[in-house]
Amino acid sequence: LAKTTQPISxxxxxxxxxxxxxxxxxxxxxxxxxxxxxFPSQGPRFIIQGYKxxxxxxxASLFIPADRKSSTLSLPRVSLSDTAVYYCLVGDKGGYSxxxxxxxxxxxxxx
Amino acid sequence: DARxxxxxxxxxxxxxxxxxxxxxxxxxxxxxxxxxxxxMQGLELLAYFRNRAPLDDSGMxxxxxxxxxxDATLATLKIQPxxxxxxxxxxxxxxxxxxxxxxLNASTDTQYFGPGTRLTVL
Numbered sequence: 001l002a003k004t005t006q007p008i009s010x011x012x013x014x015x016x017x018x019x020x021x022x023x024x025x026x027x028x029x030x031x032x033x034x035x036x037x038x039f040p041s042q043g044p045r046f047i048i049q050g051y052k053x054x055x056x057x058x059x060a061s062l063f064i065p066a067d068r069k070s071s072t073l074s075l076p077r078v079s080l081s082d083t084a085v086y087y088c089l090v091g092d093k094g095g096y097s098x099x100x101x102x103x104x105x106x107x108x109x110x111x
Numbered sequence: 112d113a114r115x116x117x118x119x120x121x122x123x124x125x126x127x128x129x130x131x132x133x134x135x136x137x138x139x140x141x142x143x144x145x146x147x148x149x150x151m152q153g154l155e156l157l158a159y160f161r162n163r164a165p166l167d168d169s170g171m172x173x174x175x176x177x178x179x180x181x182d183a184t185l186a187t188l189k190i191q192p193x194x195x196x197x198x199x200x201x202x203x204x205x206x207x208x209x210x211x212x213x214x215l216n217a218s219t220d221t222q223y224f225g226p227g228t229r230l231t232v233l
Binding site: 034041042043044045046049087100101102103104 | 115146153154156202204221222223224225226227
């Protein structure tokens with residue numbers, strides 16, 4: 001399974017754009033990159049998934065360079081409610097390898 | 112709005128007692144995961160099932176933990192006997208894993224987590 005590395009914590013203010021970068025140097029050809037968000041006292045929930053280039057949904061954007069050895073989750077104009085732990089995971093989309101959650105990045109958004 | 116449900120939400124018990132946690136996966140999902148989360152270890156995968164068959168339980172202490180899926184709508188995680196070090200939040204998640212060779216979009220390949228069971232063993 002590809003190992004991921006992401007910052008332990010990040011601080012931001014309301015209204016700012018936040019970019020969280022994840023390194024996954026040994027990502028395999030079949031691997032997809034998935035990001036989850038976890039609020040206190042809740043289970044993680046899916047945010048976004050991608051394979052290459054850029055993916056955007058109503059919550060976030062995911063930027064993946066051509067070599068796919070890293071990815072950046074971009075949260076536009078964060079609010080206090082975006083304070084959460086964000087996990088970057090890499091795994092086979094077909095589900096034949098399980099996704100491994102690392103320690104994640106604790107994002108604290110202040111007023 | 113389909114959701115994974117878990118019971119109980121909170122459980123306080125004494126060391127040595129049996130604990131059973133239950134999970135109802137989203138209807139139609141064929142894969143169920145059990146995770147344990149603590150401050151020190153983060154999220155750890157304990158076991159997972161596909162089509163009710165256990166595929167991997169290597170993350171689970173075999174001597175005291177057991178996981179089963181009596182039917183497609185119920186997954187159980189049992190600890191017997193419980194110990195203080197088992198205190199954690201236990202999450203169940205379900206997902207839809209495609210058959211090999213089948214292409215599905217991203218939203219059908221994700222794990223949907225339940226609210227968790229907070230277990231305290233005194």
